[in-house]
Amino acid sequence: MKTVELVAIITSLSGAFLFSNATNTDQPQSEVAPKAVQTPATPDDFEPIDNMHHFMEYVCEPSYKGLKQVLANEPADRKAWKAFKNHALVLAESSALVAARGPDDAAKNKEWKAISAEVYRSGKSLYKSAGDYAEAKKHYGTMLDACNRCHTVFAKGKYQLSK
Ligand code: HEC
Structure with a gap:
C-alpha cells in the first residue's frame, strides 16, 4: 500500500x-x-511586556518556589526531575532576557549584565545536573547567590531568597 x-x-x-x-x-x-x-521583525517587536517587578514575580518567583520544593528532598522519579528541568530551564533562559533589560546608566548596566551572566551560567549547570541531586543542590546554591547579589545591588537588599 x-x-x-x-x-x-x-x-x-x-x-x-x-x-x-x-x-x-x-x-x-x-x-x-x-x-x-x-512583516520583518525588528528588536522593537520584542519590547518588554511588563516591568521588572512583574517579570520577577511571574517568571522567576514561581520557578524559584518550584525548584526549592522539588530539591527539598532527593527527587524520586522521572516526573520529579522533569519538574526540576522545567523550573531550571525557565530561570536559566530567562536570565538572558533579564540581562537585556538593565538600567540605562552604562556602569550600572554593565554590572547588571555581569550578574545576569552569573545566573545564566549557574542556571545552565543547574539544568544540566538533572538526575544528580548533589550537583543540582550545588548549582542551585550558586545560582541563588547570584540572584541575591542582584537584589542586594539593584533592589536595595530586598528579596533575599532562602535556599
Ligand atoms: C540582574 C538583576 C537581577 C537578577 C539576576 C535577578 N533579579 Fe530578581 N529582582 C531584581 C529586581 C531589580 C527586583 C525588584 C523589582 C522591583 O520591585 O522593582 C527583583 C525582585 C525579585 C523578586 C520579588 C518579586 C516580588 O513580587 O516581590 C523575586 C521573587 C525575584 N526577584 C526572584 C529572582 C530569582 C529567583 C532570580 C534568579 C534566578 C533573580 N530574581 C535574579 C533583579 C534581579
Missing part, C-alpha cells in the same frame, strides 16, 4: 485535522490557504 493511501485511511479513521495537508495531494498548491503576509 502506498504511503498516501495509508495516510488517507488513517485520516478518515481518526478524523484528525493534523493530517489534512498531507492528503491534499490532488489539489494544486495555489489553492491551499494563501500565505500569511509577514
Whole structure:
C-alpha cells in the first residue's frame, strides 16, 4: 500500500485535522490557504511586556518556589526531575532576557549584565545536573547567590531568597 493511501485511511479513521495537508495531494498548491503576509521583525517587536517587578514575580518567583520544593528532598522519579528541568530551564533562559533589560546608566548596566551572566551560567549547570541531586543542590546554591547579589545591588537588599 502506498504511503498516501495509508495516510488517507488513517485520516478518515481518526478524523484528525493534523493530517489534512498531507492528503491534499490532488489539489494544486495555489489553492491551499494563501500565505500569511509577514512583516520583518525588528528588536522593537520584542519590547518588554511588563516591568521588572512583574517579570520577577511571574517568571522567576514561581520557578524559584518550584525548584526549592522539588530539591527539598532527593527527587524520586522521572516526573520529579522533569519538574526540576522545567523550573531550571525557565530561570536559566530567562536570565538572558533579564540581562537585556538593565538600567540605562552604562556602569550600572554593565554590572547588571555581569550578574545576569552569573545566573545564566549557574542556571545552565543547574539544568544540566538533572538526575544528580548533589550537583543540582550545588548549582542551585550558586545560582541563588547570584540572584541575591542582584537584589542586594539593584533592589536595595530586598528579596533575599532562602535556599
Ligand atoms: C540582574 C538583576 C537581577 C537578577 C539576576 C535577578 N533579579 Fe530578581 N529582582 C531584581 C529586581 C531589580 C527586583 C525588584 C523589582 C522591583 O520591585 O522593582 C527583583 C525582585 C525579585 C523578586 C520579588 C518579586 C516580588 O513580587 O516581590 C523575586 C521573587 C525575584 N526577584 C526572584 C529572582 C530569582 C529567583 C532570580 C534568579 C534566578 C533573580 N530574581 C535574579 C533583579 C534581579
